[in-house]
Amino acid sequence: MNSTNTFLIRRSFDDVRRRIAEACARVGRAPGEVRLLPVSKTVATERLREAFAAGLTEFGENKIQEAHTKAEQLADLPLSWSIIGHLQTNKAKYAARIAREFQALDSLRLAAALERRLQIEGRGLDVLVQVNTSGEASKFGLAPDSVAAFMRELPAFSALRVRGLMTLAVFEPGTLRVRACFSALRILRDQLRDTAPPTVALDELSMGMSGDFEIAIEEGATVVRLGQALFGPRPLSGPV
Ligand SMILES: *Cc1c(COP(=O)(O)O)cnc(C)c1O
Numbered sequence: 329m330n331s332t333n334t335f336l337i338r339r340s341f342d343d344v345r346r347r348i349a350e351a352c353a354r355v356g357r358a359p360g361e362v363r364l365l366p367v368s369k370t371v372a373t374e375r376l377r378e379a380f381a382a383g384l385t386e387f388g389e390n391k392i393q394e395a396h397t398k399a400e401q402l403a404d405l406p407l408s409w410s411i412i413g414h415l416q417t418n419k420a421k422y423a424a425r426i427a428r429e430f431q432a433l434d435s436l437r438l439a440a441a442l443e444r445r446l447q448i449e450g451r452g453l454d455v456l457v458q459v460n461t462s463g464e465a466s467k468f469g470l471a472p473d474s475v476a477a478f479m480r481e482l483p484a485f486s487a488l489r490v491r492g493l494m495t496l497a498v499f500e501p502g503t504l505r506v507r508a509c510f511s512a513l514r515i516l517r518d519q520l521r522d523t524a525p526p527t528v529a530l531d532e533l534s535m536g537m538s539g540d541f542e543i544a545i546e547e548g549a550t551v552v553r554l555g556q557a558l559f560g561p562r563p564l565s566g567p568v
Contacts, residue, residue: 329374329377329378329381330378331378331381333375333378334378334379334381334382335382337375337378337379337382337384337558337559338382338383340557340558340559340560341364341366341382341383341384341558343557344364344554344557344558345359345364347541347542348362348364348541348542348545348552350542351541351542351545351546352545354546355545355546357545361550362545362549362550362551362552363550363551363552364552364554365386365387365388365410365412365534365551365552365553365554366379366384366386366387366388366554366555366558366559367387367388367389367390367412367537367553367554367555367558368387368388368389368398368555368559369388369389369390369391369394369555369562370562370563371555371559373397373398373401373402375559376398376402376407377402377405379558379559380402380405380407384558385405385406385407385408386407386408386409386410387407387408387409387410388409388410388411388412388431388553388555389409389410389411389412389413390411390412390413390414391413392411392413392415392419392422392423393419393422395409395411395422395423395426395427396422396425396426399426408428408429409426409427409428409429410427410428410429410430410431411423411427411429411430411431411432412431412432412494412534412553413432414432414434414468415430415432415438417435417437417438417441418441420438420441420442420444420445421445421448423442423445423453424442424445424446424448424449424451424453425445425449425451427453428453428454429453429454429455429456429491430442430453430454430455430456431455431456431458431494431534431551431553432456432458432468432469432494433455433456433457433458433488434457434458434468434469434470436478436481439455439481439482439485439488440485442455442485442487442488443485443486443487443488446487446488447487451487452487452488452489453487453488453489454489454491455488455489455490455491456490456491456492456493456494456532456534457470457475457478457479457490457492457493457494458470458493458494458495459471459472459475459493459494459495459513459516460472460495461495461497461508461509461510461512461513461516462495462496462497462498462505462509464498467496469494469495469496472512472516475493475516475520476519476520476523476524479520479523479524479525479528480523480524480525482525482527482528483525483527483528489529490527490528490529490530491529491530491531491532492517492529492530492531492532492533492534492550493513493516493517493520493530493532493533493534494533494534494535494551495509495510495512495513495534495535496509496535496537497509497510497535497536497540497544499539501539501540506540506543507543507546507547509535510535510536510540510543510544510547510548510549511547511548513533513535513547514533514547514548517530517533531550532550532551533548533549533550533551534549534550534551534552534553535547535549535551535552536549536552536553536554537552537553537554537555538554538555538556538557541554541557
């Protein structure tokens with residue numbers, strides 16, 4: 329393990345925390361309302377040990393296979409794993425085994441597969457429902473107008489603890505369309521609160537990545553998912 333790397337990660341972490349606090353201050357929010365989820369996809373296991381030494385204990389991964397491998401290699405550390413990307417039904421067992429949180433729930437078939445596997449493992453899972461607020465065909469997530477009906481089905485899955493919603497904005501840095509995706513998620517959450525079943529909590533809004541997290545915070549994000557702002561740029565040719 330390299331202590332210089334640990335130092336650098338801690339410095340990025342402090343810097344990001346300061347930017348979170350500044351964004352909160354602009355809109356009169358308390359910094360403690362925003363959770364920073366470090367996204368460790370493509371970051372090597374050894375660097376995650378350095379990140380742990382810098383104080384990071386929670387990691388988000390978008391590919392379940394990569395998350396599973398890292399969770400096994402780092403099983404000696406008290407870490408928790410959040411799956412933030414699309415999950416195929418046939419991989420539900422891996423998520424049920426290692427994840428504390430799943431942020432990309434977007435089908436009842438997947439909810440049923442997770443429920444079955446979680447029952448076998450004797451575990452529960454915090455879940456966020458992914459919403460496609462940009463309307464782009466390339467993005468996963470439910471259409472905003474189908475989320476209310478989807479929510480009504482979720483109490484049937486007792487191992488899934490529904491916490492809120494997640495979205496990805498359009499990738500058009502600096503445009504109003506980015507902000508519109510985030511405000512759409514907040515407005516949808518506020519509307520759903522009136523109709524959601526009592527066991528479905530809608531407190532969390534996971535939105536904002538390295539390029540747009542300050543805007544997301546201004547629009548109400550309670551979780552920001554940050555990879556490159558903490559770990560540096562990802563190789564362009566590698567998986568994203
Ligand atoms: C990769 C990823 C992030 C983090 O992106 P950065 O630009 O590295 O901050 C956030 N959310 C999801 C779903 C991702 O796949």
